[in-house]
Every structure is written in structure tokens, then in C-alpha cells.
Amino acid sequence: MIDPDTVRHVARLARLHLSEEEQETMREELSGILEHIEHITSLDLDDVPVTTHVVELENVLGEDVTHEELSAEEALREAPEVAGGGFSVPRMG
Amino acid sequence: MEALTAEQSIAAITSGQTSSEELVEEALRRSEDDPWGAFLALDGERARRRAKEIDAAAERPPLAGVPIAIKDVLSTRDLETTAGSQILKGFRPLYTATCIKRLERAGAVVVGKTNMDEFAMGSSTENSSYQLTLNPWDMETVPGGSSGGSAATVAARQVPWSLGSDTGGSIRQPASLCGVVGMKPTYGAVSRYGLIAFASSLDQVGPLARTVRDSALLLSHIVGQDPRDSTSLDWWKPIEVPDTERLDGVKIGVISEMLENGIESGVKSATEAATATAAELGAEITEVSLPSSRHGIAAYYLIAPAEASANLARFDGMRYGARAAADDLLEHYERTRGEGFGPEVKRRIMLGTFALASGYYEAYYARAQRVRTLIVRDFGEAFEKVDLLLSPTSPTTAFKIGERVDDPYAMYMSDICTIPMSLAGLPAISIPCGVADGLPVGLQLTGPAFSENGLFSVAHALEQAIDFDALPETLS
Amino acid sequence: MSTAVALEPVIGIEIHVQLATRTKMFCRCRLSFGDPPNTHTCPVCLAHPGVLPVVNGEAIRLGIVAALALGCEIAPRSVFHRKNYFYPDLPKAYQISQYDEPLGVNGHFSVLKPEGEFEVGITRVHLEEDAAKLLHLSSGGRRAGAEQSVVDFNRGGTPLAEIVTEPDLRSAADASEFLKQLRQTMRQLGVSDCNMEEGSMRADANVSVRPVGSTELGTKTELKNMNSFRFLERGIEAEIARQTGMLEAGERVVQETLHFDPATGELHSLRSKEEAHDYRYFPEPDLVPVVPGREWVEQIRTSLGELPVDRRRRWMNELGISYEDAEVLSETTELGAYFEDVASQVDAKSAANWIRGELRSQLKDTGDTPWESKATPERLAELIQLVTDGAIGSSAGQEVLAEVLVSGRPPAEIVDEKGLRQIQDTDALGAIVDQILADNPKETGQLKGGKQKLIGFFVGQVMKETKGSADPRKVQELIRERTG
């Protein structure tokens, strides 16, 4: 149901490295899961609206007032690599 | 020393029989001796200090210095928080989750962080990238998941209560498998700020405890609107600790679809026995159908992975977390994430990315959101007829370690009874209702949105009548 | 395609303006410019695990202001989506933006030109957050490829309004003029400071070319991020020329994204990403819908006042001032108000001339603005009136203005004190003119014989005689009368 190209495409979109073997396992597993899910594609849902939120809230707006900020040291504390006060980025090809 | 419930602990501290320091020390001792693998990290030094402070304070806070364990999916400042993932190994958050801040302000003392399925994706805690957690009832079985550590630690009497998170059943199902009480509040009841997101429109924080009263007490201290969570609700009425004994006039609907095939016979008979007990207490029992609930799993396994695929995209090894060696940016992303995430997380990211990708969005994601509407409507219609719904929490009791790891869909079916409530954002509680083949069975009660107090009342009355007093084998 | 077919360019613009809030779009970190890297961050804008966005209410208000100023309908309900893509400057790996339910739609914006005005359709106005900034550190320049990029999150999460126009523009000059007047509007309404150099206004242009008369659109290219009006204009011109050349040579235009290099005037194709963009938009579950409500929208609409374009049009039509004067005088709200105040007291054209001319040049030294100077609208109007009436000459007027700017005293007082008043008395002046004519018989004869150039000589003589206190216009008049 899902072909190897789709697996590769989706893995690229998601930025996930999958070995050849993982790709094949993934293809089988996703196909299996989608088979179980497929039945919803045959439901007549044309007149049914979507539910994106179950809470009926609107206009939750914050005040434009500054809050406490992190120091640069704190901001960078957990970063695996830093340079020049910034978060270091791998070479951009 | 007997393991006190939270309520008993507060009474004992308040009456001077014991102190927070003593109880925290005891909890730490029990948690350090952790044959079940419930904990990923303990915070002994800080917990002892907090207990001392509370004991020394002029006025005792409401929770009096009772120890608590926290699922590792909640952010705790400076205390390693991994969500069970290698990609967050060693990560020390810069802030504390709102619900934990509230608990600490109320006088709870965090002793440590509990094990879980990686990013809360799983139903057995086997997806933790760090360790297995064993079910205190039978160390060859799983504790359920994803809040397996939080359920096991309460069942094993290491701490009286804990916090978990529930996206499709992740509090209720492990509570059921470990013979404890687990509660998922109405979506929006508890701030999600600091809860590492799995599926934002479904995630809720909730209590795990040994009694319904403790669950209510814990929830009462974490509910309420948080300016940092736009989806959190203003909780206008306090959560009350229940003391109901009778269920006269309460209309309970048994969900017919959830007593059909796929439910283990032991679970079915325990559920039926509990239903009979409810009737004896005066409840009116009817059968109610939720016809669209059978599409729940399908809708859930499109919506939750879709949201997860975006929520987990931030783990890129640049601002925090593990980083793989790579020659360029693309390789960096793919290696860091390919190596940092475990198989189930990758599977769900793939599934969710697929469901959102152009060409598939309408067929999968949008349809799932429409199915969600049907499920919401089903519940709405049911609650026109009954006050609350009754069903098993899990179709089976605790299953063997390794039994479902190779069959993702079989694992997904573990949440068949809990997922519809999550999709509809409804409050639901699981209480132990009996034992089948030596393993506990959980009973799930579901109410309309904001019916927490009613739910606790009924659960409490049933709990008292059922009088589930079995102790896990490993403790007796 | 035959060269005989005339081609016309079709241009649409996408503009991102930074909203002039104090804090970011989804957290309350301070907006800053030029501060050391990563000094205005929090767990939210660093996308730490577990954080949630909270919409900045002021950003919504400014978004509504912008949308109303652009003639848009305000959506009764607008929704944020997640736009998913990986890049180091996007910490969540999704941008929270608006997608199919933007804040404003179906607008139009009038652009004034000296020869008339034209209208540009506004497709939509939506709100979103800005990306962070990539800084490129050099490692001493020893090895190529050794330089390193780092991320500074100070800018990350800045509120943006994205404005998308219909493809209604037909020349690079029009595009640039549209953008200038849009900037003026956004600035005067306090929506944004629209500083292109600092990046608080950025524009992309979609350019295509088609045969005149055709209603179909040709293949378009996108010119990214031109950071000045000049570059925008030059970039679009270069792209129009490139596409026209291709079509005339029978080639096909390829849809691509281009970067204009202002240094060389060349267009470079930006290498497309590894895979086609698939942003996987879906509704942001962490935020709830924005429902502005009629009352709020109407209150904001009322607070807008007269839009800059309407004010300029009114000045030109009702006050009769030139396009250029209106353009300059409407530059800021304060200058516009100053001008209007002066123009309500004296002739509007004289007011415009004085403000743009003498006042501006005298203020250059002090750096003061007209409305902050001691030349209040009343003082300036009094001064202009003195000159208009001929009570003082224009050079005396300059002198008086200088004094007004120092002391703020009434011009009439200064005129009297300095004895600058011109002789207005026709009889007295006439006598002096007669005397001068008589003293210079030869020149008088030549003037009477038609040598008009000599008028200047006589005026000069009279001015000299009166020590400059005569009104030269009047003197000229009297000389003509007597020699005509």
C-alpha cells in the first residue's frame, strides 16, 4: 500500500535517517497500520465538520508586557555546541 | 512502616505523628530500592531540603510536605527531563511545568521522575529508551503505558501518588494494569505548560493514586487557567474530595461496544460485577451505544501522530539534546533525529507526516478530524440519556513483557476503550474493580466535560463498595 | 513569439512588516534590534520542550489596523496554522502563521501618482512570527568553508503582518511607489516603523510578462527580499528585461526564486531545496481562534482617522497644492498636521512653499522638526501673511523667521523692531521713483525705447535709495507705469 519511494519521501520530509532495512520495516508496518485505518476513508463524512479543538475558547490574548527573559548563558546552557554567543549550526550545504 | 495514602500522610504530619522529612526520607528509601524500574531520576537532595523547609515553616501548606513522583514528560527546572528519549539524555530544563509549580506551592515534595514510553508513545512503557518498568503485580508483565513508571511507583507503594499524562489512555490504562486509580481530567482543566507535547489537542496531565479521594485532592491543586496555556480553562468550581456512599438516582450507561469482542473474559466479568455493585448502590443501569467509537483508533492514530510529527520536529540537536556528527545540515537533521528517536517514535512521526503530506491530508488527517466530530456527537447524545458511562479501561489485564512489541497495531488496540474519551476531551477515571488471574482489572467511568466532581463521587462510592484491597504479590 | 507583440509586465508584491509591539508574537520577550545575540529569549522562543505559545493581543490589534488601512474585510474568525519546515532559524521547525483563515481579505490600496491614481488589490493580510537570525562568523578567512553559522534568537518570534497584493502592478516604478505609500500608511498608523535596512519591512515581488491585452498570467518568478526601494525597482526592472528578452527570443520562462544582487545588477537563481516544499499546514492546536468582534473592529476603524492617501488627495484637490508638496508634507503625521494648521490660516500654497523651503533649510542647522520648533503654526502663518501682504520683503521674511526660531516672538514685533517694514505708500515711493528716473535721463530714455532689461537697474537704484525697505514688486509696477 505504501511504496518505498513514499517511505523515502516522508522520511526526508520528517528529517529522519532510516537505514535500508529500517525503510523496509517501516514500509511494512505503516502499510499494516494504514490497512487498519483505511476504513475511515470509505465513511460518508461530507457534511461533517472537522473538530480541531474540543474546548470552545476564543480570543485568548496575552498582554503586550515584557516578562522575565533568560540570560544568554542560560539560553545557551543546554546547547550541544555554541560559538560567538550563538547556537552553532552545522555546515549549511 | 506502613505505606500511607496521601490523605493519611497529611493527617499524620498535621497531627505531629510524623514529619514531611520522615515521609520524604521513607519515599526516597523505597524509591532507591526500585526493582520495578519505576524511576528514571531521583531528586533526593532537593526533596530533603524542601521537606525540611516545609516542616520548619510557620504555616503548613495544604499538602503538608507529602512526597510525589512525576512522569518524566513534565519539565522540572535543573532536574534531568528526558521524556524517556535518548534525544533528551542529560537535558536539564530551564523552567518548571505550571502544574508542578502549583503542587510545590501547595506543599508537595517531588522525589523523582518516573519512567515512561518515549515521548508518551506506547501502552507498556517498553518504548522507554532507558529501561523497562515491571508491573508490581507480576514482574513478567508490563505496567501499561505510557505513564507506566507513575502507575508502578504508586502500586509498589514507593510514593502515595504521582502525576501522569494521558493522550489516548496513558494514565488510565497503566492505572488499570497496576491496580491503582488514574484520572484524565477534561481537556483544558490542567495547564499543559511544561508538558512535553505528544499530541497537543489530546494531552492532559492527571493524577495517579491509591484512592479516589487522593486523586481528587491531587487534581484540586493542579486545575485552573494558566496564562501560559491558551487552551487551559478557568475552573470556576473547586474540585471536591468525595465522600458519597450511595448512587441512588445516578444514571449509568454501559458502553455496549466496549463489552464486545476483544475484551478478555476476566475483564468482562469484573466489569459486570462492578456494574452489579453500582446497581446495588442504587444506580440506574442502561446500555448505551457509541457507534462511532469503533473508528476511534483510526482517527486517533492519524490525529495524534500528525500533531506529534510537528511537536517532535523541534528536537534537532541545536538548542538542547543529543546531536549526531554530520558533514552538513541535512545530514545533521537526519542523523540526529534518526539516532535520537526510538522505533515507535519514528513510526509515529512517519505516520503523522504521511497523514499531513500534500495529497494525503484530505484523505487521512481531515477525515480523522471529521470522525472526531462524530465521536464527540456520540458522547453528547449518550449524556442526554445518562449521567456517566461505564466500561472497562483496558481490554486486557497486564500483558507479558515483549508480547506486543513486534505488532504495533496490537499494541495500539490496548487503548481501544480509552481513546474515544481523549478524542472528545472528556474526563474519565479508572479504578481497580477486581482481579483476574491474579492481575488487577480497571473500571473506567466517563462523564461529560467538567463533570469531575460527579465522576469522583461515583468512583468513590463504587471504590468503597468494591473494597479492592489486594496487594501486589511483590509487596506481600 | 513575434517581436511585434507588445509585452506588459505583471507584478504582485508580498510584504512582511514587523509589528510595532513591545514584545514578541507568542511570548513576552522584548523586541530589540542590535543587542548582543540571545539576550532576549525565553523557553518559548527557544522552543524548549513543553512550552506553549500565547498570542500577543497588541499584535492582533495592529494587524487589524493594517488590514483596515488596506481596505480589507476583517475575518469574523481567524485561525493560526502550523507551517512545517526544518531550518536552523525556525526553532519549533514550524512557523505559526495564518493559512486559510487570515485576519483580513479582499482589500485595495490607492496609490497616488502625479498624473492620477491607481488601485492595487490586496489579497490578504495575515499574522505570523518571524524567524531568528543566522549570524555568519568568519574564522579569520584562512580556509574556504571553515566559516561557521550560529543562530541568534533575539529576532525569533517577532510579530509580522504579511500583506499579499493582487498582480495589479504594471511597472517597477509603480511597484516602488506602491511600497513607499504603503510604508507611509503603516508608519503613520503606528503599525510598524517599516525600516527596510533593519529588516522591519521586507518585500518580495512576483514578476511575469505577457502580451498586452492578454488576461492570462505568464509564468512568474519570485524575487526575494529586496531591502531598499531602489533595489526593488532595479530588481524588478532587471527581471522584466530578462523575461521580455526570453519571450522575444522564443524561450520559456521557468518558475523559480531569484535573488537580485544590487552590486552587480544580476539575478541569481536560489537553489531550490532538496525536495519540493510541502509545508503540511494544519490548525495550531495550542491556540484558539481569534474572533475580533464587530465592536472592536469598528472602534479600531474609528481610531484610524484620515489615511495618508486620503489626506494627500484632499490637499491636492481642495487646497490646490502640488503632488510633490503633498508628498513631502505628508511624510509624517506631525508634519502633515503642522502644514494643515498653517494652511488653515494663510494661503495653502505659500504655506507649503515656506515649510518645504525656508523653514526646512533653517531648521537643518538645529535639527529641530517644524512642530517642535519655536515657529509655531501661528507664528509661521503671521510671518507668511506679512510677506503676502507685502509688508516685508521675502529676504526680510527670512531674517524674521530666523529670529522667530530663536525667540518665538511675534513676527510683527520683530519686523517693527528691526525696521523691516516696506514702504507701501504709493505717493512716497512714486516720488522716489520720479527722482531716480530724472537723475538717469539716458537710461530712462532707453527704457522708454523698449530696453526692458533696464527695469532691474532702476529697481536696484530705488531699493538702494530706500535702504531696502521698498517692496520691489511695487517699485517695478511704478516704474512701468511711468515709462510704459
Ligand SMILES: [Mg+2]
Ligand atoms: Mg510569510
Ligand SMILES: [Zn+2]
Ligand atoms: Zn521568548
